[in-house]
Each structure stands twice: as structure tokens, then as C-alpha cells.
Amino acid sequence: xxxxxxxxxxxxxxxxxxxxxxxxxxxxxxxxxxxxxxxxxxxxxxxxxxxxxxxxxxxxxxxxxxxxxxxxxxxxxxxxxxxxxxxxxxxxxxxxxxxxxxxxxxxxxxxxxxxxxxxxxxxxxxxxxxxxxxxxxxxxxxxxxxxxxxxxxxxxxxxxxxxxxxxxxxxxxxxxxxxxxxxxxxxxxxxxxxxxxxxxxxxxxxxxxxxxxxxxxxxxxxxxxxxxxxxxxxxxxxxxxx
Amino acid sequence: xxxxxxxxxxxxxxxxxxxxxxxxxxxxxxxxxxxxxxxxxxxxxxxxxxxxxxxxxxxxxxxxxxxxxxxxxxxxxxxxxxxxxxxxxxxxxxxxxxxxxxxxxxxxxxxxxxxxxxxxxxxxxxxxxxxxxxxxxxxxxxxxxxxxxxxxxxxxxxxxxxxxxxxxxxxxxxxxxxxxxxxxxxxxxxxxxxxxxxxxxxxxxxxxxxx
Numbered sequence: 027x028x029x030x031x032x033x034x035x036x037x038x039x040x041x042x043x044x045x046x047x048x049x050x051x052x053x054x055x056x057x058x059x060x061x062x063x064x065x066x067x068x069x070x071x072x073x074x075x076x077x078x079x080x081x082x083x084x085x086x087x088x089x090x091x092x093x094x095x096x097x098x099x100x101x102x103x104x105x106x107x108x109x110x111x112x113x114x115x116x117x118x119x120x121x122x123x124x125x126x127x128x129x130x131x132x133x134x135x136x137x138x139x140x141x142x143x144x145x146x147x148x149x150x151x152x153x154x155x156x157x158x159x160x161x162x163x164x165x166x167x168x169x170x171x172x173x174x175x176x177x178x179x180x181x182x183x184x185x186x187x188x189x190x191x192x193x194x195x196x197x198x199x200x201x202x203x204x205x206x207x208x209x210x211x212x213x214x215x216x217x218x219x220x221x222x223x224x225x226x227x228x229x230x231x232x233x234x235x236x237x238x239x240x241x242x243x244x245x246x247x248x249x250x251x252x253x254x255x256x257x258x259x260x261x262x263x264x265x266x267x268x
Numbered sequence: 269x270x271x272x273x274x275x276x277x278x279x280x281x282x283x284x285x286x287x288x289x290x291x292x293x294x295x296x297x298x299x300x301x302x303x304x305x306x307x308x309x310x311x312x313x314x315x316x317x318x319x320x321x322x323x324x325x326x327x328x329x330x331x332x333x334x335x336x337x338x339x340x341x342x343x344x345x346x347x348x349x350x351x352x353x354x355x356x357x358x359x360x361x362x363x364x365x366x367x368x369x370x371x372x373x374x375x376x377x378x379x380x381x382x383x384x385x386x387x388x389x390x391x392x393x394x395x396x397x398x399x400x401x402x403x404x405x406x407x408x409x410x411x412x413x414x415x416x417x418x419x420x421x422x423x424x425x426x427x428x429x430x431x432x433x434x435x436x437x438x439x440x441x442x443x444x445x446x447x448x449x450x451x452x453x454x455x456x457x458x459x460x461x462x463x464x465x466x467x468x469x470x471x472x473x474x475x476x477x478x479x
Contacts, residue, residue, distance in 0.1 A: 149295045166294060167291075167295075168288070168291075168292060185287060185290075185294075186288060187287070187288025187289075187291070187292070188288070215313065216313065218276075218287045218291070219287050219288065220286045220287055220288040233277075233287065234287065235286065235287075249277075268281075
């Protein structure tokens, strides 16, 4: 894509475009794009239906977005809600709100405040989440930090170097938690990492070099290499040193 | 088949790598997705790997990870072609393909100034099969034809090349990998070559001779 030469695409109010190559794309109000969209910068204020592939350097949604196919971008910010039917490949991903991704999420830095669902695998260097998460496939990240809030989270497998799961304690979230008698938990089949710290997690197998099982956990089997610490409020059916 | 597989636990013990490293390498595509084989065991799902392939791969990664970045390593192991083009002298001088094989290639595919990675790959496979004595020159012609017309369909994917002979008639088969194939008893599989590992060898050869 040649920079500077491409046109801008601006939709104010309500509009339909058939896509194409652009420099900047702005959707204020309600916009629909049928077809592939390539641009350097994509901003949505309001609501957007993008029915083709999207490739852009920066992608921001303030409001609501539906993307029918894959997204390739460097930076992605969602304040609000997004429904993505394809795979997402991104370097920096920031979400405040809720997102549903039907494919894979592959990224460098993934930071989520809110709720996110990924039906496929999720890969990242850093995966930091406060809220609720559902991952149908595997979560594979160098560093996983999950703060559980509101409701139950579900991930089929977690693998990485450092894995931390805590129950969130801070700010507004705690206030809201008071109104809910239901406590947030994480449900996982397998967790494998070098350093593992878990709270309020139910898992079948946890493997690692240093494993700490904190309060509220219910683990069937822990296999560890160097160190194993179990909180008195945790349930571990079996633990083995390798 | 189970003795050809290695469990994740055993693999980590044997190679001394950590979960973090294994998952990092998987994430960076140094270890292909299809090598992660899931099986149910009494502790639930466990992951297994093809023993020889994974051990060889991890040795290679350990050897090279100090000199190359993980992304460079991933390029090396990916079935995608390199972006290099070399001229005839370079190919010969750097000992990538022998003169005989290259001459044979040129005589069938035509003289050219620059060889793309794919051209070199075809010549390399040709040489490999000729050298082992498994393939005659005449069959080499068929090989180049098969690779020339069909290999591009497998570009970026893993595939096997099979040389089959029956009653003195030989034929080549390109097969996506992993997949199973069976022949009648009269047919003899003369050679089976994993094209992806050829690509890997060739990439190492090219990048080594560069430095």
C-alpha cells in the first residue's frame, strides 16, 4: 500500500461502501463495508459492519463493531463491543468491554478489561485479563495474568512460562461483586507452565517447575519439579514430584 | 505406532527444556501444530509427539538459537520458500547442488540466469534421489515434470514425495502430509522423501554458505 496516495473514506451518519484501499477510514454513526478493506488507520465511532477482510495498521472501535472475516492489524483498541467472525492477528490488543472472536486470536500484547470469548486458540507474549474469559482452544502465552471478576471463566488449556490466576480484588469490580452472590472461578482442563500461581481455579492437571495452589482451588493432580506450595484453603487430590 | 511417539513429559525430561520454552517455540511456529498429537490416557488428555522428528527439531533449535533469532529460526523451519535467488555460479560454488544435477535440471527446464528457491529445491531433490542411486536419470525427467507442474499446490504446506515402481514402470506421487497411503504388494516404494525436511536442509545449506 502506498502511503499518502490513497484516498480517505469518511462516513458520517449512515453509509455503505464496497471497500478498497484507503489511507484513513472514519466511520461516525453507522457504516457498512461490503468487501475487503485495506487502510492505514481505521476508526469507528458508533457502529460498523465490516463484511470483508480487514487489514490496517491501527484499528479502533468506540462503540460497536461486527467484522465478518479475518483482521490483520498492528494495534487494535476496542472500547465497547465487537463480534469478530474470523481470526485476529494483532501486535497490541486492548479491549475495554466485550468481544467475541470466532477464530483464533494471535497477538503480542493482549490486555482485556471485560469479557472476551475466543473459540479457537489464543496465542500471545503477554495475556493480561481482568474480567471473564472463555477460550475454546488453548491459551499459549509467555506470561498469563488473569484476574477473575464477575462470573465463571473457562479455558480448555493454558501453557506458558509464567501463569497467574487470581481473584480480582480492586476498585469498582469489588463493589459490583458485592451484589453478586456468585463468585468468579476459572475452569481449566490442563495448566502447564514454569511458574504457576492459581487461585479459585478448578483443574484436572497442573504441571510446572514451581507450583503454588492458592485459596479456592480444586485440583485433581499436581505434578511439579522444584517446588509445590498448597494453601490450606485449597483442595489437591494428588501431588507428585517429578 | 505408540513406540514412535514420545509424551510431553518424557520429552521435557529427555531434552531438559521447560514448558515455557516448549510453548514459546510452538507459538513462534518452530514446532508445527500437527506434531502435537492428543491422546486420551488415564489422566485425561495428554500430548504426544512423533519421537524422532521432535527430538531432531529440538536439538536443532538448541544448536542454533544462540546465533539466530526465533523468527529467523521459524523461517528456516517453515515450509515456505525463501526469498533468495541465486545465479548458476553461486549455486555451484556454494556447493548447494552438484554440477551434474544442475546441468540435468537446466537441460530439461531450460537455461536461466537466476534460480529461485523453488528451482533450487527441485534440483536439490533431483540430486538427492540421484545420489542415493534410487532413481535413474530417465525417472529424473518425470520427477522434474511432477515437481514443476504440481509442487506449487503444496507451497507452504507439508508434503511427501513418493517414487513407486511396479513391473519396471515407475511413477511419482506427491502427497500431503500427514496422510496414509497403501499400495498393493506388487508395488514397491523405492523412495519416500519429506519435501518439508528437504526445504529445511536446503535453507540451512543456503544460509550457512552465505555466512
